[in-house]
Amino acid sequence: MNDSDCVLCAGTALDGALMVEEVWRTDTWRLTTATVGELAGYSYLSPLRHVPHVTDLDGEEARSLGGVLAAATQAVKAATGADLVYVYVFGGGLDHLHMHLAPHREPGSPLQDDPIKGAKHQQTLSDGREVWVSDRYPLQDRELMRAAVEGIRARLNPTASEPERSEDLG
Ligand SMILES: [Zn+2]
Incomplete structure (x- = not known):
C-alpha cells in the first residue's frame, strides 16, 4: 500500500525534483543516486512499498534486504572508487524508509563518521x-x-x- 502524500511513493515522478535518478529497481526496492550534492555516487535505497521506518520492515522487503543492500553498496563502491560505503538510516525527516549509501574515501571526506554529536x-x-x-x-x-x-x-x-x-x- 502506498501513501499518496509521500514523495518517495511517487517513485520516478519526483526524482527530478529530489535531484536523484533511479539507477536500479527490483520487485521490492529501488536505488536512486544523487545528481546534485557534495559527494558523487551518494545513493538512496528505499522499498517500493510505503514502509515507514526500518523498524517496520517485514514481508518480502525484510527477506530481500540483505542481497539488495550488498549489491547496491558493491555497485556504489566500484563506481566511485570509494574505500568504504557507509550506510546511514535516520527516519526523522521523511516517513518512508530510505537508507543513505555514502561512498567514503579518505582523506577529505565530507561524511560524518561518528554517530555521537560534537567533540x-x-x-x-x-x-x-x-x-x-x-x-x-x-x-x-x-x-x-x-x-x-x-x-x-x-x-x-x-x-x-x-x-x-x-x-x-x-
Ligand atoms: Zn511512501
Whole structure:
C-alpha cells in the first residue's frame, strides 16, 4: 500500500525534483543516486512499498534486504572508487524508509563518521581504562546500559537461558 502524500511513493515522478535518478529497481526496492550534492555516487535505497521506518520492515522487503543492500553498496563502491560505503538510516525527516549509501574515501571526506554529536575527550574509567566520550553528552548510567543489553538480548533470544556476560567497559 502506498501513501499518496509521500514523495518517495511517487517513485520516478519526483526524482527530478529530489535531484536523484533511479539507477536500479527490483520487485521490492529501488536505488536512486544523487545528481546534485557534495559527494558523487551518494545513493538512496528505499522499498517500493510505503514502509515507514526500518523498524517496520517485514514481508518480502525484510527477506530481500540483505542481497539488495550488498549489491547496491558493491555497485556504489566500484563506481566511485570509494574505500568504504557507509550506510546511514535516520527516519526523522521523511516517513518512508530510505537508507543513505555514502561512498567514503579518505582523506577529505565530507561524511560524518561518528554517530555521537560534537567533540570528544578522553575519560578514565574506575578500572583505569580510558575511553573517548562526548564533551556534550556524559556516559550513561551503567545500570541503564546493562538493562538495554539484557532487554535486546531477551527480545531476540526469548527461550535462551541466562547468557554469560562478556567483559565490557566499566
Ligand atoms: Zn511512501
